[in-house]
Amino acid sequence: RHIYPGYGALSSAQQQGAKKLLEHLIRKLAHLTEYTLLGMLLRLFIGTLPKKRRASLWAWLAATAYAATDELHQAFVDGRGALPGDVIIDSAGAALGIALICICARLFRKHESARI
Numbered sequence: 001r002h003i004y005p006g007y008g009a010l011s012s013a014q015q016q017g018a019k020k021l022l023e024h025l026i027r028k029l030a031h032l033t034e035y036t037l038l039g040m041l042l043r044l045f046i047g048t049l050p051k052k053r054r055a056s057l058w059a060w061l062a063a064t065a066y067a068a069t070d071e072l073h074q075a076f077v078d079g080r081g082a083l084p085g086d087v088i089i090d091s092a093g094a095a096l097g098i099a100l101i102c103i104c105a106r107l108f109r110k111h112e113s114a115r116i
């Protein structure tokens with residue numbers, strides 16, 4: 001009732017539809033969030049390596065490759081399916097995480113140089 005105030009007035013079929021939509025949105029948001037964190041962690045890790053040229057690109061490629069192999073794996077699991085849309089959401093989440101790390105690093109460097 002807090003999320004959908006008129007929920008109680010809906011028919012049973014409409015309530016089921018609303019529940020399925022909410023579940024779908026939560027699942028997609030979970031994909032985005034998980035891969036945002038993965039992208040951040042990969043970018044941070046690759047940035048510590050000696051040869052870190054194009055660290056953001058490599059982090060994004062690694063996260064996207066993982067997303068694709070995860071979806072491929074789901075094709076062989078009963079009750080699951082491989083959804084190309086999930087790979088797109090996952091790779092967008094990874095890109096978001098990488099962008100956040102790059103923005104934070106740039107702000108940190110700017111702050112540190114202004115402090116000196």
